[in-house]
Amino acid sequence: MLIGAEIFFDLLLEGKISLSKDMPYLINTDFGWVAGRTHSTDLCSKSFECIFTQKSHNEDTFLERFWELEEYKIGSPQLSAEEKNCEQHYIKTVTISENGRVQVRLPFKVNLDVLGKSFHLAKQRFLSLEHRLQRDKALYKMYSEFMNEYVSLGHMSNIKAVDFSKPHYFMPHHCVLRPQSLTTKLRVVFDASAKTCSKYSLNDTFMVGPTIQQDLITTLMAFRLHKYALTADIAKMYCQFLMDNRDR
Incomplete structure (x- = not known):
């Protein structure tokens, strides 16, 4: 020592x-x-x-x-077969629009017919959430503002009819309050891990890609190279990517 x-x-x-x-x-x-x-x-x-x-x-x-x-291992990590397939899926399907927005497709690994019924569970959780919101007017206001913002930004759109004969998934959602946050005090969480009646969730149908951010130890060592360090946050980072209409 x-x-x-x-x-x-x-x-x-x-x-x-x-x-x-x-x-x-x-x-x-x-x-x-x-x-x-x-x-x-x-x-x-x-x-x-x-x-x-x-x-x-x-x-x-x-x-x-x-x-x-x-030990700190140097070199590119070995990718699993699923990680390689996920990268190939990204390369084949990603497109960039004229205004620079990136559009992607969801990386499914199984046939979506495995998804069972999900409407009843999502409805029950929504009614429970609505009951909570009715007891807290301030929370109700923040939740409504978030949903309206999603609509205005094009992240969410109204569906008048659903064809239940085709693969579909109703995604439950709830909120997390962070009063100490300077920017987003309320964050809505969409639960794509909720199981359908077939015991499959939407997340279960996705491939998992490789980790693309640098190792934590590399970040920590980089902090020792300079006198000052800056941190930043990208507002609605994941929402900056457009979703192909076939996967909406």
Whole structure:
């Protein structure tokens, strides 16, 4: 363990033992007794032994796990078959409009006929939500404003009739309140993990693509390269992508 001099002396306690002339001192600290002595370049050519003790009988495995935890692997990660298929789906289906908006298709991995009935569950959860909103006028107002904004931005549109003979999915939704937030105090969560009567949800039909953001350790190390760091948030980031009409 490397400890900077600015805190080292605060760790020292009363107690120092000299073992002999050429042996280290034992010094009492907040971490227990530590051994130390002066360093001489004459000793660099000699061999030293480091004693490691642990209750487990498998020291090699313990050390190996320690180094694996501390290892930072460099290079592109190996993609699974599903991750590769998801990337190929993106490459084949993504389009960019004249105004620069990106349009995508949903990455289905199974036939949507597996989706069962979902209207009854979504309706029950909506009625429960509506009952909560009626008791809290301020929450009702924020929820209504959010939904109206979705309509005005084109993220949501009214459907007059539903063909129940074709694959469909009614998505329940609820809200999460964050009073401490400076921007979005109410966030509406759309639950695509809600199961239908066939035990499949909409999320179950999607491929899962690879992680495309950089590793957390890379981000942390980048913070040490410069004196100042900036963070930012993209407003309605996922809503900036257009959905193909066939998947709406």
